[in-house]
Amino acid sequence: MLAGILFSLGLIGLLVRRNLIVVLMSLEVMLNAAGLAFVVAGARWHQADGQVMFLFILAMAAAEVAVGLALVLEIYHRFKSLDVDELSEMRG
Amino acid sequence: MELAFYIAGAVAVLSTVLMLTRLHLVHALLYLIVSLLGVAVVFYVLGAAFVAALEIIIYAGAIMVLFIFVVMMLNLSGPAAEMEKRWLTPGIWTGPVVLASILIIEVLYLVRGSSTGIAGGGVEPKQVGIALFGPYIIGVELASMLLLAGLVGAYHLGHRKVEKPEIQHDADTHEGRAVAGGDLVLAGADRSARTP
Numbered sequence: 474m475l476a477g478i479l480f481s482l483g484l485i486g487l488l489v490r491r492n493l494i495v496v497l498m499s500l501e502v503m504l505n506a507a508g509l510a511f512v513v514a515g516a517r518w519h520q521a522d523g524q525v526m527f528l529f530i531l532a533m534a535a536a537e538v539a540v541g542l543a544l545v546l547e548i549y550h551r552f553k554s555l556d557v558d559e560l561s562e563m564r565g
Numbered sequence: 566m567e568l569a570f571y572i573a574g575a576v577a578v579l580s581t582v583l584m585l586t587r588l589h590l591v592h593a594l595l596y597l598i599v600s601l602l603g604v605a606v607v608f609y610v611l612g613a614a615f616v617a618a619l620e621i622i623i624y625a626g627a628i629m630v631l632f633i634f635v636v637m638m639l640n641l642s643g644p645a646a647e648m649e650k651r652w653l654t655p656g657i658w659t660g661p662v663v664l665a666s667i668l669i670i671e672v673l674y675l676v677r678g679s680s681t682g683i684a685g686g687g688v689e690p691k692q693v694g695i696a697l698f699g700p701y702i703i704g705v706e707l708a709s710m711l712l713l714a715g716l717v718g719a720y721h722l723g724h725r726k727v728e729k730p731e732i733q734h735d736a737d738t739h740e741g742r743a744v745a746g747g748d749l750v751l752a753g754a755d756r757s758a759r760t761p
Contacts, residue, residue, distance in 0.1 A: 494590055494635065498597050501628065502581055505604055505620075516611040521696040524616050525704070528697065531623055532708040536715025538628050542635045543722035549639055 493548065497541050504534045569671055570610045576664050577603030583660060590636050594629065595661040599668075601625045606668050609675065615690035 508527040515523015577600050584596035601624045608617035697705060 521692040539719040543719040
């Protein structure tokens with residue numbers, strides 16, 4: 474339930490906000506919510522698999538944020554903007 | 566114990582909503598940190614103290630440091646000093662501080678009382694370690710490979726941008742780098758092919 478709320482909030486943020494860094498932060502919230510769902514399920518059925526999956530999600534989020542922020546820096550230096558709409562218009 | 570779970574969850578949701586409605590990046594980052602701390606307290610209440618510690622260390626520590634560095638680097642081009650001074654007035658701190666102090670009071674209360682989880686015991690870190698290096702050993706290898714790919718990718722993306730103003734005198738290497746934009750695409754394709 475809580476994981477669903479957090480995930481949908483992250484999704485809303487991903488769709489609504491137009492700043493690239495905020496989009497990345499919303500992505501973090503969504504990954505965090507997925508991990509929360511795993512941990513809650515693991516605690517519910519007393520299995521260690523949920524926490525193992527959370528560790529994998531954690532590693533994936535770290536790698537994703539590193540690459541994503543490097544891309545954000547590159548985009549900012551190239552376009553002098555972090556607006557997603559503006560970027561798509563310049564691209565097309 | 567149920568009440569603690571709901572309080573921490575409410576703090577996490579509230580700070581996430583506040584994060585999405587902030588206009589400045591630094592404010593949004595503050596609320597994102599509080600949201601991650603709230604989720605960590607939820608983990609602790611659920612009996613997964615190890616995962617809660619990892620959440621704080623990696624999410625609220627490492628990833629937030631990355632975000633803050635990027636925000637600072639992007640703001641360096643403008644008149645950053647008075648902007649920062651305007652952003653970090655004391656009134657802004659009250660919201661995250663109130664939410665975080667709710668979490669701190671809750672954690673102190675939990676540590677003082679019995680530390681059993683809401684689900685009765687929870688899962689110990691020893692079981693997690695045994696499962697991680699037993700049946701999930703391929704997952705560990707894949708995660709390490711993913712982290713290596715992320716490291717190399719981030720280095721590659723950040724490297725060109727840093728070095729480009731410095732190698733203006735060396736014309737042919739500069740051109741070589743500019744022409745070889747395709748290898749970025751190749752690296753991306755390789756990484757995405759390796760990750761699943």
